[in-house]
Amino acid sequence: MADTTNGNSEKLVQISSPSDNSDLGCAKHRQPRKESDSESTREDGKIEIKEADNLDKLGFGFPTWKKWTILTVIFAVQVSMNFNTSVYPNVVIPLTKAFQISGQAARVGQMIFLVAYAFGSELWAPWSEDFGRWPILQLSLFLVNIWQIPCALAPNYGTIVVCRFLGGLSSAGGSVTLGMVADMWQADEQQYAVAYVVLSSVGGSSIGPVVGAFIQRYLSWHWNFWIQLIFGGAVQLLHFVLVPETRATIMLDREAKRRRKAGEANIWGPNELKESRITMKEVLKIWSRPFEMFVREPIVLCLSLLSGFSDALIFTFLESFQPVYEQWNFGIIAIGLAFLPINIGYIIAWFSFFPFIHRHRKIRRRDPDALQPEARLYWLLWTAPLETLGLFGFAWASLGPSRNVHWIAPMIFSALIAIANYSIYMATIDYMIASYGPYSASATGGNALARDFLAGIAAMYSTPFYENVPGPHTLEYPTTILACLAFLVTIPIYVFYWKGPIIRERSKFAQILASDRKKNMGAGESKGGRAGDVGEKAEA
Numbered sequence: 255m256a257d258t259t260n261g262n263s264e265k266l267v268q269i270s271s272p273s274d275n276s277d278l279g280c281a282k283h284r285q286p287r288k289e290s291d292s293e294s295t296r297e298d299g300k301i302e303i304k305e306a307d308n309l310d311k312l313g314f315g316f317p318t319w320k321k322w323t324i325l326t327v328i329f330a331v332q333v334s335m336n337f338n339t340s341v342y343p344n345v346v347i348p349l350t351k352a353f354q355i356s357g358q359a360a361r362v363g364q365m366i367f368l369v370a371y372a373f374g375s376e377l378w379a380p381w382s383e384d385f386g387r388w389p390i391l392q393l394s395l396f397l398v399n400i401w402q403i404p405c406a407l408a409p410n411y412g413t414i415v416v417c418r419f420l421g422g423l424s425s426a427g428g429s430v431t432l433g434m435v436a437d438m439w440q441a442d443e444q445q446y447a448v449a450y451v452v453l454s455s456v457g458g459s460s461i462g463p464v465v466g467a468f469i470q471r472y473l474s475w476h477w478n479f480w481i482q483l484i485f486g487g488a489v490q491l492l493h494f495v496l497v498p499e500t501r502a503t504i505m506l507d508r509e510a511k512r513r514r515k516a517g518e519a520n521i522w523g524p525n526e527l528k529e530s531r532i533t534m535k536e537v538l539k540i541w542s543r544p545f546e547m548f549v550r551e552p553i554v555l556c557l558s559l560l561s562g563f564s565d566a567l568i569f570t571f572l573e574s575f576q577p578v579y580e581q582w583n584f585g586i587i588a589i590g591l592a593f594l595p596i597n598i599g600y601i602i603a604w605f606s607f608f609p610f611i612h613r614h615r616k617i618r619r620r621d622p623d624a625l626q627p628e629a630r631l632y633w634l635l636w637t638a639p640l641e642t643l644g645l646f647g648f649a650w651a652s653l654g655p656s657r658n659v660h661w662i663a664p665m666i667f668s669a670l671i672a673i674a675n676y677s678i679y680m681a682t683i684d685y686m687i688a689s690y691g692p693y694s695a696s697a698t699g700g701n702a703l704a705r706d707f708l709a710g711i712a713a714m715y716s717t718p719f720y721e722n723v724p725g726p727h728t729l730e731y732p733t734t735i736l737a738c739l740a741f742l743v744t745i746p747i748y749v750f751y752w753k754g755p756i757i758r759e760r761s762k763f764a765q766i767l768a769s770d771r772k773k774n775m776g777a778g779e780s781k782g783g784r785a786g787d788v789g790e791k792a793e794a
Contacts, residue, residue: 300522303510305502311509313438313500321438324500325447327492328431329454331395334489335425336458337465338398338482339368339709342418343573344466344590348475353411360411361713363418368569368710370422372703376541378426384525386504387430387437388497395490397424399483406479428455428702437500445611445684452680453604459568459709460596460672463575467590544699551761553689553754554700556746557682562704563743564641564675566712567736568596571668573716578729581654582661595665599672606673607633607680627688628754630681635751637677638744644670645737652729679705685750690763697763 309315316324342364349360382390401421408414428451435447469478499505507523514521547554571593579589610633617624647667653659679701686697723731750757 300527301520302522302524302527303506303513305506308506308509312502312505313434314440316438321447324434324438324497325450327489327496328434329450330489331391331493332428332431332451332454333458333461334485335371335398335427336455337462337485338421338425339364339371340459340462340569341466341469341478341482342367342462343713344463344470345475345478348470348478349411349414352475355411357717358714361717363411363414364569364713365710366415367418367422368706368713370419371425371427372706372710374423374425375427375702375706376544376699377423378430382426382430382433382501383503386499386501387434388493388499388501391426391430391493391497392490394424394426394430395486395493397421399486399490402479402483402486406476406483427706434500437502443615445615446608448684449604449607449611449680452676452683453600456565456568456600456672456676456679457597459565460593460600463593464590464597467586471586540696543696544703547690547696547763548700548703551697551763552757553750553761554686554697556743557686557750558701558704560743560746561678561682561701562708563739564678565705566708567641567645567671567740568675569709569712570716570719570736571596571671573713574720574729574733577720578648578652578654578664579661581652581656584661592661592665592668595669596672599669600676602669603637603673603676603680606637606677626755627685627758628751630684630688631747631751631754634677634681634747637674637681638747639674640670641674641678641744642737642740644668644674645733645740649730649733649737652733653727654729689754689758689761 305312313321343361346357346360346364349355349363350357353360378390378394398421401417401424404417405414405421408417431451431454435444435451439447465481466478469481499508503524507525510521510523510526548558549555575589575592579592584592614625614629644667648664648671651659651663651667655661682701683698686701690697719732720729725731
């Protein structure tokens with residue numbers, strides 16, 4: 255979900271430029287700097303410290319164990335936020351009984367949270383860049399947790415709908431969590447961390463049904479929200495205690511204050527020298543760019559729709575698993591445990607990327623420009639068809655025991671779908687980062703928006719979809735339709751792999767990046783520097 259990366263998910267590893275103030279950091283400027291990046295004296299005589307001279311004081315300077323400790327806490331935070339979206343379906347039936355409402359009305363709480371989450375992560379984006387990751391994420395977690403309380407104590411269903419909306423809007427998601435990757439890893443070293451955080455995003459959506467089954471079976475409906483609060487409170491405490499600030503500009507401000515106390519009276523940090531904090535014009539520009547790229551860039555549009563469709567499948571499964579597995583007399587707990595193969599599929603997919611990440615890093619170290627961005631899609635060429643295959647298989651494994659089909663069959667096919675879902679999210683984010691460089695965060699913003707928004711819509715159509723298809727195969731035909739759609743939406747992957755360079759040549763944003771790379775490469779050669787630095791950064 256939510257996903258990884260504009261200040262989004264993902265939102266993952268923005269490479270910032272003066273024209274893109276999104277929240278995913280300044281990865282483009284985090285390679286060895288040119289001479290102009292040294293401490294500079296301004297016209298007013300004040301000396302501004304730069305990242306280039308203080309890399310050891312920033313997140314890049316953290317020891318490896320500390321980076322991965324921080325990222326593991328962020329992993330838990332992201333799981334918690336996505337858990338809030340996926341545990342809710344287990345409270346639908348109890349809510350229908352408690353408030354005398356229809357099942358479709360009860361699912362509004364699921365839909366509205368996800369749709370608000372889609373836009374909420376965008377709204378948080380600018381603020382973590384200007385005020386820091388730590389306070390913004392703490393505020394987000396606090397608000398999300400606060401809105402769980404009126405949900406748990408709700409005297410009527412309207413209270414739950416309103417507070418679920420506010421909870422989704424309060425969820426910063428990948429706009430902050432995945433941005434921290436760019437704060438701690440140089441461009442060439444980010445992919446393992448990105449893959450880890452992507453796992454947290456998709457994994458949080460699939461552990462909800464497992465936990466939710468036990469809540470539904472043994473506790474009252476109030477505990478669905480109390481458990482969300484307990485989980486959210488625990489990760490907020492972990493974040494408060496174990497995660498320091500990682501945003502480079504904030505850390506530079508602190509370093510400047512420390513040096514002034516030590517006697518260097520004229521040293522200042524970047525935010526200290528600003529006449530004002532982030533302006534509303536800048537905020538609106540950041541907010542609007544993901545939507546602009548979603549509409550105008552075919553790469554962003556097609557791959558975001560693919561990623562969104564894939565994520566919506568998981569939330570469709572939240573509704574389809576019950577009628578499918580009830581054929582084998584599965585109860586509430588057993589149906590919840592049927593989601594475990596999806597988690598296994600995610601882990602398999604995560605590990606499957608390691609050889610390709612390792613190989614690409616070795617190639618880029620030899621020659622930063624040896625790989626085109628389309629190389630990031632190679633493994634997806636093989637894993638994306640698993641979505642169509644898995645859906646067809648799941649559809650006709652739904653024939654059930656009356657046709658001598660064992661219950662393990664739909665579980666195997668659901669694991670294949672999970673492998674494809676993770677691969678689609680990871681590879682499309684990775685490709686957008688490599689293709690759009692300074693605008694990658696805005697490009698991935700469209701991806702995250704599509705994933706959460708389409709997943710929210712899926713919460714409303716899934717059950718009617720499986721209940722109202724006419725004919726003898728009411729379970730098989732809906733999933734077969736989804737399989738056909740999956741085949742269609744995966745076609746652009748192969749188009750972009752083979753024709754991506756031509757398509758990028760016609761892209762306004764990719765042209766700006768190519769021009770910057772060419773200019774900087776020329777500058778690097780004239781100064782005797784390594785000509786591939788900027789290209790290397792853009793690809794990371």
